[in-house]
Amino acid sequence: xxxxxxxxxxxxxxxxxxxxxxxxxxxxxxxxxxxxxxxxxxxxxxxxxxxxxxxxxxxxxxxxxxxxxxxxxxxxxxxxxxxxxxxxxxxxxxxxxxxxxxxxxxxxxxxxxxxxxxxxxxxxxxxxxxxxxxxxxxxxxxxxxxxxxxxxxxxxxxxxxxxxxxxxxxxxxxxxxxxxxxxxxxxxxxxxxxxxxxxxxxxxxxxxxxxxxxxxxxxxxxxxxx
Amino acid sequence: xxxxxxxxxxxxxxxxxxxxxxxxxxxxxxxxxxxxxxxxxxxxxxxxxxxxxxxxxxxxxxxxxxxxxxxxxxxxxxxxxxxxxxxxxxxxxxxxxxxxxxxxxxxxxxxxxxxxxxxxxxxxxxxxxxxxxxxxxxxxxxxxxxxxxxxxxxxxxxxxxxxxxxxxxxxxxxxxxxxxxxxxxxxxxxxxxxxxxxxxxxxxxxxxxxxxxxxxxxxxxxxxxxxxxxxxxxxxxxxxxxxxxxxxxxxxxxxxxxxxxxxxxxxxxxxxxxxxxxxxxxxxxxxxxxx
Numbered sequence: 001x002x003x004x005x006x007x008x009x010x011x012x013x014x015x016x017x018x019x020x021x022x023x024x025x026x027x028x029x030x031x032x033x034x035x036x037x038x039x040x041x042x043x044x045x046x047x048x049x050x051x052x053x054x055x056x057x058x059x060x061x062x063x064x065x066x067x068x069x070x071x072x073x074x075x076x077x078x079x080x081x082x083x084x085x086x087x088x089x090x091x092x093x094x095x096x097x098x099x100x101x102x103x104x105x106x107x108x109x110x111x112x113x114x115x116x117x118x119x120x121x122x123x124x125x126x127x128x129x130x131x132x133x134x135x136x137x138x139x140x141x142x143x144x145x146x147x148x149x150x151x152x153x154x155x156x157x158x159x160x161x162x163x164x165x166x167x168x169x170x171x172x173x174x175x176x177x178x179x180x181x182x183x184x185x186x187x188x189x190x191x192x193x194x195x196x197x198x199x200x201x202x203x204x205x206x207x208x209x210x211x212x213x214x215x216x217x218x219x220x221x222x223x224x225x226x
Numbered sequence: 227x228x229x230x231x232x233x234x235x236x237x238x239x240x241x242x243x244x245x246x247x248x249x250x251x252x253x254x255x256x257x258x259x260x261x262x263x264x265x266x267x268x269x270x271x272x273x274x275x276x277x278x279x280x281x282x283x284x285x286x287x288x289x290x291x292x293x294x295x296x297x298x299x300x301x302x303x304x305x306x307x308x309x310x311x312x313x314x315x316x317x318x319x320x321x322x323x324x325x326x327x328x329x330x331x332x333x334x335x336x337x338x339x340x341x342x343x344x345x346x347x348x349x350x351x352x353x354x355x356x357x358x359x360x361x362x363x364x365x366x367x368x369x370x371x372x373x374x375x376x377x378x379x380x381x382x383x384x385x386x387x388x389x390x391x392x393x394x395x396x397x398x399x400x401x402x403x404x405x406x407x408x409x410x411x412x413x414x415x416x417x418x419x420x421x422x423x424x425x426x427x428x429x430x431x432x433x434x435x436x437x438x439x440x441x442x443x444x445x446x447x448x449x450x451x452x453x454x455x456x457x458x459x460x461x462x463x464x465x466x467x468x469x470x471x472x473x474x475x476x477x478x479x480x481x482x483x484x485x486x487x488x489x490x491x492x493x494x495x496x497x498x499x500x501x502x503x504x505x506x507x508x509x510x511x512x513x514x515x516x517x
Contacts, residue, residue, distance in 0.1 A: 050430075079432030090430070092423055103424075106231065107433035151431070 001159065001190045002026040002049065007058035009044055018044045019055070020214040026192065028158075031185045033201050034194045035225060036211035042194040045211075046163045049192070050084065051075050063158055080108055083152030083160040083189075087167035089144045091136045097123060097147045098132040104151045118154060126150045126180055142173035146180065153184055160184060162193040166200060174200055198225035235441035236448060239417045246416060247449060250409040254453025257402030258499050259460040262491035264395035266461070269487060271388045278381050282355040286348040286365050287372045296370030297346075303368070304348060309357055314349040318342060345372055403502060406453070410446050410506040417442055418514050425515055438515065443507045450503035454495040461488050 004024045010017040018041040026032050034042045047053040048060055051067050060067040063081055070078060091100050101122060102115040110118075123132055126146040136144050145165060152160055162181060166174035178200050185191045195201065201208060201224060208223030209216060218226070240247050286304075288297070304313045316324070322341035329335050352358060362374040418425065428438050469483045 073435065076429075076432040076434045079430065082432075084430055090423070090427060092427060104427065104431040107428045107437060108431060109434075109437075151427075155431070 001028040001030070001063060002192065003059075003061040004045070004048075005059040005061075007048070007055045007060060009041075009048070009053065009055045017041075017056075017214050019211075021058070022211075022214070022216055023058075024209060024216065024219070026190060028190055029185070029188050031182070031191045031204070031206040032193070033204070033206060033208045033223075034192065034211060035196070035201060035208060038196075040211045041214040042211055043163055046084075046161050046192070046194055049159075049161055050082065051078060076108075080155060081158050083155065083157035085145070085148050085152050085160070085162045085165045087164040089136070089141075089148045089168075091144055091147055091151075093136050096133045096135055097128055097139065097143075097150075100136070100147055101151045101154050105154060108155070119150075122150045122154045123147075125153075125183075127176075140173070141169050142176060145169060145173075145177050149177070149180055149184070153189070157189065159190045159192065162191065162195075164195055164197075165193065166195065166197050171199060175203070178204060201225040232437075232440050232444065236444045239421075239441060239445040240448065242420060243413060243416050246409070246413045250406065250413050250446075250449050251453045251456065253402055253406040253409055254450055254499055254503070255456035255460065257399050257406050258454045258457035258495040259464075260395045260399035260402060261498060262457055262461045262495045263464065264392045264399060265491050265494055266483060266487060267388060267392040267395065270483065271385060271392070274388075275381075275385060278377075279355050282352070282358055282376055282378065282381075284350045284352065284358050284361050284374060284376045286350065286374050287345045288347060288370055289372045290343070290345055292346065292370040296368075300348070300365075300368060300370060303365075304350070307364075309353055309361060311351045311353045313351075316347045316349060318344050318346055321345065321347065407502060407506050410449070410503050411510045413449075414442050414446060414507045414510045415514055417445060418511065429515075439508065439511050442511055443504050446503035446507035447500045450499035450501075451496055454492065454499040457495045457499075458488070458492045461491055 002025070004022055007019055007022045008017050009019045018039075022041075022045075034045060036042050044053060048055060048067070049062055051070055051072075055068060058068070062078075065078060067078070092103065095103060098119055101119045102112075105115045105118065106112070120129075120132065123129060126149050128143060128146050128150065131139065131143065134143075136147070139147065145168075149165075160181070165181070166177055169177060174197060181191055181193065182204070205222045205224070208218065208220050208225070210218035210226060286300070288300070301313075301315070304310055318341040321344040322339075325339070325344065326336060350361065352361065358376045358378060362376065365371055366374045425438060465483050465485070465488050
């Protein structure tokens, strides 16, 4: 599903590469944690998988498509097969939970009728049934992240990328979000999550890839934080 | 629904930043008025050139002591010339009548001259008026001919004046267009900034580039079109108050500006206004949104 082949990325003006000759293969349906200290290059991987940053060397293949050679005009279609969740939720403050999710559908050309059918379903799935018409500031952090997960998942993407999704949440809420991501993973969606949260990694017991100074130092099935 | 979404975004966008929108529209309107005016002058000058040169008349003035033989020879040569359509002979009395007509406000001048000092002349109508220069060369050197005169040098001066006017209008149009362009770029940046969250989400979930850009580009195009409408109004005002009003006395000299010509300037103004706005907005977005 995801292949990184000897990927190297050095940002301009950086003294050392963010990623140094990294090779990883992730199968369809896997749940993978990328862990490591700040600045180790974890987030760069997410950005590369989104075709936001291009590597200097190496090849990245996502869902059978070579992202490295992808032209930028193909990026929108490519992104529709990937869901994404961030630490800061990235919801639109002037839209309700329902509207936030529906917006993501409508801007890629789905009709309002489709949104009316699909959005309540996915909000129910993430456990926000009954809170569709609340605005983000009327929801707790955990609930806001659930809206973001709903938005990422509403198109049934093949891959869900999560960049420190629990970074702004307390431990209990974090575990709820993890249960949700686990449920999404069980539907066959590949989940790639970047995190610092040792607690969560230890509880989930999934594949752990540890990165330090741009190199993979550990790749362990059913791993722990370290 | 997508069309409705785009259109409502356009209106909201124009209204959100209404002072900037107005500035953009006014600058655009002035620039397009100048452009339209220069287009009109261009068309008029071409029309007038045709009109004047069609009717250009060449006069051959004879020396005062011309002999009858010389006159017969010239007359014969003129009659035989295939370039000449018709010849009118003007004798001293007729010449005096013309001078009387021209200088009727200066009786002192008239009393100082009599018919006898005026030269006789031939007034020629040419088959092809563009060939007036050939006539001049042919007849100037013949015995008994004083000089061959056509009005081309006077006309050239008038047309130079018009061209200068057209150039000034064009330069003003370009200067204003640059200002309009910068305002469009600025307005689009502000609009894109105020919608940065929406744009970020749209990019994230894979909205197509045209869908992200369309509201901004259309916003600029609508402003450009409103500007060209105002420009059309300004041109109509110019026609009514300047050409039909203040410059009415000169209408014998100028070909009048018709409503049809004013209206014909509109597609030019609208196309230029819309195109400049759209391209500026699009280029701005490419840098600003990196889509």
